[in-house]
Amino acid sequence: MEFRHLGASGMKVSEITYGNWITHGGQVEDDAATACVRAALDAGITTFDTADAYANGAAEEVLGRALKGVRRASLEVFTKVYFPTGPKGHNDTGLSRKHVLESIDGSLARLGTDYVDLYQAHRYDAFTPLEETMQAFADVVRAGKALYIGVSEWTAEQLRAGQALAADLGFRLVSNQPQYSALWRVIEGEVVPASQELGIGQVVFSPIAQGVLTGKYKPGRQPPAGSRATDEKGGGAQFVQRWLRDDLLARVQELGPIAAELDLTPAQLAVAWVLQNPNVASAIIGASRPEQVAENVKAAGVVIPLPLMERIDEVLGDA
Template identity: 40%
Template structure:
């Protein structure tokens, strides 16, 4: 496993990480979570991602209990959570000072930890001034409840505003953004965020490298396996939007490239994300140990992605966004 700095910060995160979205609390209990987490650690993963909204908080409880029972040394781990959707009440969601502080304390209680290494603002909040959010995140860091903070699915303009406010007030700016990034979803990472990397040292921990499983090829026959994410009631809408003919044709087109390299489609797709120099860590998901084993082998695929292989991949997916004139 390789370890990369999280943006311009000194924090080192494993190039591949593991996220609890969908799986913990919806598909897996503590016992199963323990075996998956241990499998990740055996492959050198040190970064584990969560959020207050995952399984309505149950994902944090499962991760916290699993880590406690595994007896891991806390300083060996990088644990993150995300704040935005904390409940049904008017102040249980968003990025107000009230919810950030109360939500963070509630997350730590569920995780049974004194601190998380990294805390994200899970979405932008148009109803709260960004200055209020920046000040609240700094309060969380000052209290020792988190060491770093970041954003998830914010626009480049919003991140720039947060960094500018932090600079003006001599506060800590966000160090990381967590966007969706895969062969089918590239605009933010490869176009919109370009100025953020050099201007503010923003790193990326990207999610959905397999496009919710579409890039594994398991949906190519037009059927949805009963144990897959798209079989869950909450994700049936996503399935109908994702499993379109054009997308499945591209996935089929990538198969020969993977075969030529002697790797699987998921390994190719994950390695492709990790090969982007602006990506600090690719967050993987899995519900079974063999999936973790397979995903982790993507590390060995990264050196195989020569310029000619990347060109072949591009010729199939044809998803490269146009770079803004100013950044060419």
């Protein structure tokens, strides 16, 4: 495994993070979830990402149980706050001081840990003064409940405003968690340049576009049984649907020979692709079975030569 600094912070994270949205507490049984965490640890992954809202708190509980007994200092445990976890009362969403300070205690209890390494604002809250949110995060850090603070899917402007306030309060935003893959490159426009200036690293989600970049979804065919596109239990099917267009799936098939030139599988090529961006600190992979973790983790440390990066651009175009 290779490690990178999380933004301008001193903490290093594994180039591949294991994340448990949709899978833990939802799509897969607890035994399979634990096997995936074991496979991640065996492959050298030390960074784990979850959120309070995933499966209404069950994802944090499953991850906490699976990591029990592992030396705490050898792990980086990330979670998030914003979306409701369980009851959807009037104060159960967003980044108010009330919701942030109540949520962190729930997360720590479910994860079975005294602190998380990174506490992330799952989204931006336009209805709470940013000053209030950043003060709440400063207090979470001061109380020793989180070591670092990050955000998810914030715009360049929001990152700038948040970082300025954090500096006044004596801490820093160290990371942003956006969607990023060869099929979803939005952050390259403004978020990455601003983040580079601000010392913020990207911890990117869905690097293989939820399984689409493995090439297992074929144009003109039904999705394979057991895949996320057929998952009703974890609610994954609705998120994959938007990628299942024959024109796009046909282009993805053309990535197979490019991956083969590097002795990689298409999934490994997709994960390695996001890691070519120097502002990316880590790629968060999901998995429904341990073999997927063992396969995808081999993307760590891979360098894709420029001519092959250009061929990937040509194949995918504006897909």
